[in-house]
Amino acid sequence: MTTAVNPVVAVIGYTGDVGTCLLTAMERINLKPFALVRSKTMQLSDGQDVPVDYGLLSDRLLEASKSCGGVAIVADVTASSAVQAQYKEWLSRGISVVAANKGIFAGPEAAYRDLLAAASSPPVARLLHETTVGAGLPVLGTLGDLKASSHSIVSVEGILSGTLAFVLGAVAGGKTSLSEAVREAKELGYTEPDPRDDLNGMDVARKAVILARVAGMGGVELGGLSIESLVPEQLRDVSVDEFLAGLGAYDASFAERVAGVERTGGRLHYAAKVDVEAGKVDVGPLAVEASHPFNNAGPDNMVAITTNYYSRPLVVQGAGAGGDVTATGVLADILRCTH
Helix, strand or coil, rough: CCCCCEEEEEECCCCCCEEEEEHHHHHHHHCCEEEEEEEEEEEECCCCCCECCCHHHHHHHHHHHHHHEEEEEECCCCHHHHCCCCCCHHHHHCEEEEECCCCCHHCHHHHHHHHEEEEHHHHHHHEEEECCCCCCCCCCHHHHHHHHHCCCCCEEEEEHHHHHHHHHHHHHHHHHHHHHHHHHHHCCCCCCCHHHHHHCCCHHHHHHHHHHHHHHHCCCCCHHEECCCCCCCHHHCCHHHHHHHHHHHHHHHHHHHHHHHCCCCEEEEEEEEEEEECEEEEEEEEEEEECHHHHHCCCEEEEEEEEEECCCCEEEEEECCCHHHHHHHHHHHHHCCCC
16 A cells, blocks of 8 residues: 555535534544535635535645645535535546445446546545445445456345334334335334335345445446335325225235245345346345345344355444444545555
8 A cells, every 4th residue: 555645634514414424533643624514615625615616626635635745625515416416527637536425426327437447547645435325334345356366246235224123123024014214214203294205215226236336347327226125106295194094904915925035935125136247236035045144134234245255144234324433434435545
């Protein structure tokens, strides 16, 4: 690894949950941000609020990094597509980008490839987005390291939603019904205000697209995935209250599906499966045998990577959400940019 250089960091979205946690984490290692940016104003090194001007921000970052022999880095912890629209320009100017928002990385492949090309063209910059899958878990970096060290990725399987892990865990063994599990998850604050935003599997699907692309698959688009929603078709366009009231009508059929898998000694998990060899990505309830690592995941996120050398999967497991773990994952990416 090359010698580290000084990071000159602009944090975009510093007032949000992840942003405030990131500033705290940076303070713990004595890393002071060069610039703080929110939706309409920004503070540069002089601490004065001025209107957001990404051109000015870029100029000042590059000037500061040149003067100290450091590296210019933008850390974006917003969910803003407007900020993501700046990535290509930053990368083309040699400003590294660290991102926590799945948007552009799970969007059209052509746009994603354009970013990779911009990062690799002189002046070379880094484009890192570890926290777009599994918060602070070292999933994407591990995949990248395996590929770089001559592994051929065979498959990547992931439990990537804490909400769906809770629901599927609750119905296992007939402990409770699907509708009761969803209601309990909502009451505990594990779901979005509309639980269908979790149960439809789209968040897992976006992460699956990112995993597939980092694993080396081409031609993967969100619209082309096989995604099985846990939201019955008849309940997709009703109110939240009507959805919760009507879900019980599907308890028996889902319980039988779970029991059918368990009668063979397996378990049912909501997961993404990226089959690199077959060129296929599936998202939905996945039946696995008793020995599968998923059966030990509990409430955690878990990713199991099979390669030509790891016939028994390499497993990454831990909390897949939360401000602190996401922020430390972003900080780890910032530090990688300095090498």
